[in-house]
Amino acid sequence: MAKITVLVNGANGRMGREVVKAVLNDPDLSLVAAVDRSGEGMDAGILAGMPACGVTLSTDLAQTMETTHPMVMVDFTQPQAVFGNVQIALEHKVAAVVGTTGLSEEQLAQIRLWTEQNATSCLVAPNFAIGALLMMRFAREASRFFPHVEIIELHHDQKLDAPSGTAIKTAELIQEERQALQQGHPQEKELINGARGAAFEGMRIHSVRLPGLVAHQEVIFGSVGQTLVIRHDSINRESFMPGVLAAVHRIREVSGLIYGLENLLF
Numbered sequence: 001m002a003k004i005t006v007l008v009n010g011a012n013g014r015m016g017r018e019v020v021k022a023v024l025n026d027p028d029l030s031l032v033a034a035v036d037r038s039g040e041g042m043d044a045g046i047l048a049g050m051p052a053c054g055v056t057l058s059t060d061l062a063q064t065m066e067t068t069h070p071m072v073m074v075d076f077t078q079p080q081a082v083f084g085n086v087q088i089a090l091e092h093k094v095a096a097v098v099g100t101t102g103l104s105e106e107q108l109a110q111i112r113l114w115t116e117q118n119a120t121s122c123l124v125a126p127n128f129a130i131g132a133l134l135m136m137r138f139a140r141e142a143s144r145f146f147p148h149v150e151i152i153e154l155h156h157d158q159k160l161d162a163p164s165g166t167a168i169k170t171a172e173l174i175q176e177e178r179q180a181l182q183q184g185h186p187q188e189k190e191l192i193n194g195a196r197g198a199a200f201e202g203m204r205i206h207s208v209r210l211p212g213l214v215a216h217q218e219v220i221f222g223s224v225g226q227t228l229v230i231r232h233d234s235i236n237r238e239s240f241m242p243g244v245l246a247a248v249h250r251i252r253e254v255s256g257l258i259y260g261l262e263n264l265l266f
């Protein structure tokens with residue numbers, strides 16, 4: 001069977017390097033291109049801590065697609081860049097597996113249109129760790145019985161967006177399932193702005209940023225005389241790779257926009 005050819009965008013970043021390593025180690029995938037705004041000309045394998053692979057980093061995504069014709073682009077860049085990157089991929093009829101967070105609802109609607117216009121597919125996954133998908137699923141289920149909930153997400157201090165994509169997706173899933181509820185005391189007042197965290201449909205999301213952390217989330221439910229805590233920890237970035245690889249393998253078997261890895265895998 002022919003290998004799936006892959007372009008990694010953001011290949012010099014924390015996630016990008018891990019994805020390059022995972023693609024190089026997968027016998028059914030072939031890394032054909034690597035793009036980043038830094039590291040031009042460097043070997044993607046070496047950057048990922050592997051032997052040289054002969055694929056050097058370039059900075060121009062569109063031009064690289066035209067010369068290498070990948071089947072799938074994996075994007076782990078940054079919130080401000082991802083929308084434009086996805087447009088370039090879909091207009092080149094390259095399926096996109098997107099881990100970068102920060103896409104708005106309006107941008108997701110536009111991406112859906114691009115997939116339809118170009119007869120291709122795009123997965124936008126706020127979290128590729130299978131344990132995180134389960135944490136979100138369990139939180140959604142628990143909110144039927146425990147509608148009072150707060151989300152605490154904890155990440156490394158180089159993260160650009162807050163709250164995390166995972167926290168937003170978790171809140172969206174809970175909102176779909178629980179009865180509508182405005183939590184907290186109606187007269188509560190913040191003595192310091194932001195003390196109660198971000199407000200989403202009556203619940204609160206809190207973001208912690210510290211060196212030493214990778215990616216963690218607690219969903220805390222409170223009820224009369226009891227609390228329930230659902231927690232997931234990614235203790236390294238390898239934790240995301242089985243999900244990324246599964247998405248790369250499957251993305252061309254579907255069409256349109258898929259939001260959430262669970263909708264591709266489960």
Ligand SMILES: NC(=O)C1=CN([C@@H]2O[C@H](COP(=O)(O)OP(=O)(O)OC[C@H]3O[C@@H](n4cnc5c(N)ncnc54)[C@H](OP(=O)(O)O)[C@@H]3O)[C@@H](O)[C@H]2O)C=CC1
Pocket residue numbers: 009010011012013014015016035036037038076077078079081098099100101102125126127128129240
């Ligand atoms: N869905 C998931 O499971 C996960 C998602 N993420 C998300 O992935 C994204 C990347 O995270 P992380 O790897 O930690 O971030 P990094 O900053 O380590 O990596 C991003 C890389 O992309 C480069 N870059 C930025 N803009 C562009 C552009 N326009 N074109 C090409 N390259 C660009 C950056 O360059 P420079 O350094 O010059 O800025 C950097 O090398 C974030 O949005 C994060 O939230 C992270 C982990 C898991």
Ligand SMILES: O=C(O)C1=N[C@H](C(=O)O)C[C@H](O)C1
Pocket residue numbers: 101126127128155159160163164165166167214215216
């Ligand atoms: O920036 C990160 O690191 C992560 N970003 C994603 C998010 O915003 O949810 C996924 C994971 O939490 C790691």
